[in-house]
Amino acid sequence: MRITLVGPAYPYKGGGARHTTELAHRLAERGHEVVIESWRAQYPSLLYPGRQTIDVPEGELFPRTRHDLAWYRPDGWWRAGWRAARISDLTVLAVFSPVQVPPYLGVLAGVGRGGRTVALCHNVLPHEPGPADTTLMRALLRRVDGVLAHSPDQAHLARGLVLGTDTRVGMAEMPPHLPETNGPVSAHPEGVRHHLLFFGIVRPYKGVDVLLRALAQGAPPRVRLTIAGEFWGGSAELRSLAADLGIADRVEFREGYVPAAELSELFTGADAVVLPYRSATATQNVWLAHAHGVPVIATRAGTLPGHVRDGVDGLLCAPDDAADLARALTAFYAEGEPQRLRDGVCPVDPDPYWDDYIATLTETGRPTG
CATH class of the missing domain: 3.40.50.2000 (Glycogen Phosphorylase B;)
Structure with a gap:
């Protein structure tokens, strides 16, 4: 399958960027053709008060990554969708916040009828929701062909938002995508440190x-x-x-x-x-x-x-x-x-989580019938 992932990648920091990048690598390992459409300006600083980027990568970068999206360039949103429709069978939108809904609606306008679309929801609704969040997320999820949620409760929320549409809702637990640390793991020293x-x-x-x-x-x-x-x-x-x-x-x-x-x-x-x-x-x-x-x-x-x-x-x-x-x-x-x-501590084996996650994602994005 040819897949475009729309989401953060380095130099953006944290779990969201690591997840997008690791997902791209894992899909490519399974024979899919993958491109990442990432951001050069993801959020206004007013909405994200912390530091958004880092100077040193925290894992292997994905080579086929573009950094053209900007929150203040609606024309770029449409172009990213248009590119995805030309080269991909499936466009996956990594959704972290309702703030992203306007850009993603622009991406979907560019995709048009040129391919399948899935909203990969890290949170269907925020933990601390604002007054417009449900309206924004409903508008987005009713425009895609599928939704991937990360827990049964989140899948239930998504089904409520797409009720009455043909949008398919899948659920798979978020797989491990840990940063590459400089130092040994599973080597905790003996003794109680209080x-x-x-x-x-x-x-x-x-x-x-x-x-x-x-x-x-x-x-x-x-x-x-x-x-x-x-x-x-x-x-x-x-x-x-x-x-x-x-x-x-x-x-x-x-x-x-x-x-x-x-x-x-x-x-x-x-x-x-x-x-x-x-x-x-x-x-x-x-x-x-x-x-x-x-x-x-x-x-x-x-x-x-x-x-x-x-x-x-x-x-x-x-x-x-x-x-x-x-x-x-x-x-x-x-x-x-x-x-x-x-x-009693044992490090997690990430492979079974990723196998299930990718199978659910690709199935959610396939045409019904």
């Missing part, structure tokens, strides 16, 4: 405020926490909360994007990674922690319970419940428990 790690973009739905309250309630007094990642809207509110809880001296705020070269040191310095999400669709952070031999304490949100084996390679607790998370932190630091859970 150090926990939260890693990733800090947004309200991630529940970092819940983690701070749980740390104050239930973790042994020696335990410290590092919060590492970009803070959506700044860290002032969380810093104030830590001070009010009397734990400011136990919390390190490491603000900003963490390059792949620094991940090994960050992860192997922690006894556990804590993911206190209020809600979730898919995350790579359980697999990233396990790749470094680190157990995970997480909530039963989204796909997290499927990645963390409770009592084997981590612990699970209720979402948005500081008392239950405090219970899990206390249980984790019971005598011998950090080492026992560390011994």
